[in-house]
Each structure stands twice: as C-alpha cells, then as structure tokens.
Amino acid sequence: MQKAILSMIFALGFACAAQAAETHGAHEHGAAKMNISVEQDTVTIELDSPLDNILGFEHAPKTAKQRAAVQAMARRLHRADTLFVFTPAAKCALKTVTLESEKLDDALLQGKREKQKAAPAQGTSDAAPAEGDHDGHGDLEAVFTFACAAPRSLKSIDVLLFKEYKGMQEIEVQLVTPDKQVSAELTPKSTTLRW
Numbered sequence: 001m002q003k004a005i006l007s008m009i010f011a012l013g014f015a016c017a018a019q020a021a022e023t024h025g026a027h028e029h030g031a032a033k034m035n036i037s038v039e040q041d042t043v044t045i046e047l048d049s050p051l052d053n054i055l056g057f058e059h060a061p062k063t064a065k066q067r068a069a070v071q072a073m074a075r076r077l078h079r080a081d082t083l084f085v086f087t088p089a090a091k092c093a094l095k096t097v098t099l100e101s102e103k104l105d106d107a108l109l110q111g112k113r114e115k116q117k118a119a120p121a122q123g124t125s126d127a128a129p130a131e132g133d134h135d136g137h138g139d140l141e142a143v144f145t146f147a148c149a150a151p152r153s154l155k156s157i158d159v160l161l162f163k164e165y166k167g168m169q170e171i172e173v174q175l176v177t178p179d180k181q182v183s184a185e186l187t188p189k190s191t192t193l194r195w
C-alpha cells in the first residue's frame with residue numbers, strides 16, 4: 001500500500017521535473033515565466049527566470065562572496081512558503097523545492113549551509129568555467145510543490161518574489177486547475193493571482 005503511494009509520488013515528481021526542463025524562451029532580464037498547476041491536493045509551481053533577476057549575476061561563482069550569494073539564494077528559495085501566500089483556508093504547506101541552473105553547481109543549490117572546508121580536493125579549486133559560460137546568460141529553473149488540506153478553498157496566490165527580488169519586474173503566469181485555465185501578468189504593483 002505505502003509502496004504504491006510512494007511510487008506514485010515519484011512518478012509525479014519526474015513528470016514535473018521533465019516539464020520544468022523544457023524549452024527556453026527569449027531570455028529577458030526582469031521577466032520570468034511561471035506555470036502553476038492545481039491537481040487534487042497538490043499545487044506545483046514552476047518558475048523559470050533569468051538568474052540576473054534573483055542573483056544579480058549569471059555565471060558560476062568566481063569568488064567566495066559570489067558562492068555565498070548562490071547559497072543564500074538557494075536557502076531563501078527552499079523556504080518558499082514565505083514567497084507564495086495561498087488562500088489561508090486552503091491550508092497549503094510546502095512539500096518540495098527543486099532548483100536547477102546550467103550555470104550553478106547542484107551542490108550549491110541544496111539550500112544547506114556549507115561547512116568550512118579544510119582544503120579543496122586537488123584539481124577542483126579552480127574548476128573550469130561551467131559549460132556554456134561563454135554565452136553570458138543563465139537561467140534558474142525552480143519547482144515548488146505544496147500540499148493543501150482544503151484545496152477547494154484555494155482561490156488565490158500572492159507572489160512575494162517581487163518584494164524579495166528587486167530584479168524581478170514581471171512574471172507571465174499560466175495557471176491550470178481541473179476546471180480553469182488562467183493567464184496573467186504579475187508585476188510589483190499587481191502581485192496576486194486570483195481565479
């Protein structure tokens with residue numbers, strides 16, 4: 001019984017990851033795309049944003065300060081329950097956060113505090129620039145899942161990314177629920193998606 005449920009959850013997870021990894025549209029600083037799906041009690045939010053909007057640079061970290069900035073960004077996004085505010089009656093809770101970027105090491109995106117390393121392993125201290133560094137741009141793909149105890153009460157999401165990230169100027173949102181499809185453009189002056 002439990003095994004069946006677990007494998008279902010895994011299957012759903014993979015489906016979401018596959019969706020998140022698809023096409024890259026035009027990369028425009030300040031703009032981002034967000035796909036939100038509401039299925040049964042699960043809300044999945046996929047955010048695709050230029051790294052510049054969130055991090056302020058779009059390359060692998062070159063200094064300790066930049067490395068710390070990447071980790072701070074990851075830790076903040078792993079606490080996404082204060083970045084997306086749902087209709088309170090729906091009782092939604094953050095379940096998973098997945099962050100990916102072709103420019104950033106996965107290890108830096110885990111949202112964990114890094115212990116001071118004694119010395120870097122040989123040969124890795126000045127790692128070669130990540131693949132694709134020469135094109136000068138990089139995106140962050142984030143997938144957040146929430147579980148809602150009363151999903152029928154869910155009618156709105158307030159997106160606080162604008163308050164957190166001054167580089168974020170507009171987010172093109174597509175929302176799909178079992179009976180609705182909504183397109184909207186959110187901006188710092190209009191942060192709430194309602195349906």
Ligand SMILES: [Zn+2]
Binds near residue numbers: 027029051052136138
């Ligand atoms: Zn860029």
